[in-house]
Amino acid sequence: MLDELKNGRKTVGIKQSLKAVEAGTARLLFIAKDADEKVVGNLKVLAQNSSIEIVYVDTMKQLGKACGIEVGASAACLLK
Template sequence: MLATLQKTKAKVIGAKQTTRALNLDKVACCFVALDAQEHVTEPIRRLCEKRHVEIIEVPSMKELGVACGIDVGAAVAAILIEEHTA
């Protein structure tokens, strides 16, 4: 699944952007780093459960950051539902 996160352009990185996307029902799946601070990840986990969004756990923030194509760690990231326009 991390390979999908690496390849897609339709993603958000970080707690604020992920929360915003979840509230707009635009998240296909959510990635959470296991070594991230719980006060950051727990609200995201609850929102994912409420919205029935799959949570994929990643061993470390560094690994999630690399998968997102950034040079720093990331606590959370999400793949967005792609909107098709006709």
């Protein structure tokens, strides 16, 4: 699944992922396990309420790399 993040349509980061979930364009949400709960908490609740599957990734660094960026990412979404 992480492979899709490199080439697929996606959002990277909390703000962009939140917008995608709110707009109903997200089909899959990735959250880093080491991300601060205060930062990802609202996004998790919104995704669960919207019936969007959440996939947990071990580290922010790993998620960032999967997205093709040099820095860590707390969250990312694959878009419909």
